[in-house]
Amino acid sequence: MFTYLNPTIRQRLIDEHKLVRINAEGTETTLDQVPQEGELAINVLGPIPLPIDLDGVKITTQWYASVRSTELNQVEELARDLSRQGSQTSFAELASSMAVNSVLVIGDLTNATNPLVRVHSSCLTGDVFGSQRCECGPQFVSALDRINQDEQGGLVIYMSGHEGRGIGLWAKAATYLLQDSGENTYEANRSLGLPDDSRDFTDAGALLHYFIGKRPFRLLTNNPKKVDDLRAFGHTQVTAVKHVIGVNPWNRRYLSAKKDWGHELSEQDISKT
Numbered sequence: 001m002f003t004y005l006n007p008t009i010r011q012r013l014i015d016e017h018k019l020v021r022i023n024a025e026g027t028e029t030t031l032d033q034v035p036q037e038g039e040l041a042i043n044v045l046g047p048i049p050l051p052i053d054l055d056g057v058k059i060t061t062q063w064y065a066s067v068r069s070t071e072l073n074q075v076e077e078l079a080r081d082l083s084r085q086g087s088q089t090s091f092a093e094l095a096s097s098m099a100v101n102s103v104l105v106i107g108d109l110t111n112a113t114n115p116l117v118r119v120h121s122s123c124l125t126g127d128v129f130g131s132q133r134c135e136c137g138p139q140f141v142s143a144l145d146r147i148n149q150d151e152q153g154g155l156v157i158y159m160s161g162h163e164g165r166g167i168g169l170w171a172k173a174a175t176y177l178l179q180d181s182g183e184n185t186y187e188a189n190r191s192l193g194l195p196d197d198s199r200d201f202t203d204a205g206a207l208l209h210y211f212i213g214k215r216p217f218r219l220l221t222n223n224p225k226k227v228d229d230l231r232a233f234g235h236t237q238v239t240a241v242k243h244v245i246g247v248n249p250w251n252r253r254y255l256s257a258k259k260d261w262g263h264e265l266s267e268q269d270i271s272k273t
């Protein structure tokens with residue numbers, strides 16, 4: 001029989017403590033019950049050793065995949081239905097719609113008193129294609145490097161549903177065309193009737209509680225809103241650490257719009273090459 005995760009294997013992973021469920025406070029809860037309506041339940045799978053060699057940064061990380069159990073349940077239910085109907089062809093399509101976030105743990109966090117953290121919003125064009133229209137790619141690689149070199153270690157949380165500050169890849173593509181007609185990155189979102197920034201950091205908040213607990217941490221970001229969003233989830237001891245890298249003639253205007261919007265960027269930062 002086809003299921004998304006074979007029940008025997010699922011149980012083995014639970015027994016080995018490699019599949020856990022956490023709530024909004026980062027506390028482990030049972031995987032046996034269906035979560036209550038409105039209750040945050042995130043399934044976390046890992047650690048999975050993940051050696052990385054990216055742009056000359058060679059590090060070993062421990063990867064954790066995380067997904068809201070409600071989303072996973074829907075996919076699992078559909079998998080059961082498809083199995084009954086003897087059709088598995090559209091399953092890949094279903095699974096691809098599920099937002100699976102990732103945590104990359106770098107170093108041993110056991111004794112870290114103030115780890116270094118990056119909560120990185122997915123950016124296919126910047127992170128994978130190496131697009132210079134933004135600075136996401138260099139920010140991602142540099143975060144891995146900085147955390148690896150930090151004596152405290154830390155983690156990167158990669159938010160998979162954050163493309164284009166939460167508007168999705170399709171709309172982001174449209175905003176690029178609007179930007180090329182003269183609008184800035186925020187104006188282009190508004191032209192499409194979409195918010196300036198619709199990213200949801202709920203899952204990042206819960207994952208930080210799970211991996212770091214009540215400890216203070218340093219966050220690699222120039223965006224005070226991200227710090228405020230995490231504070232709203234109970235992370236009161238977070239300190240922003242500036243993370244300016246990857247400035248180039250292609251993204252200067254974009255960074256300038258971010259500065260005007262409230263990002264901690266100076267004229268000097270933006271004129272860097």
Ligand SMILES: [Zn+2]
Nearest residue numbers: 123126134136
């Ligand atoms: Zn980007």
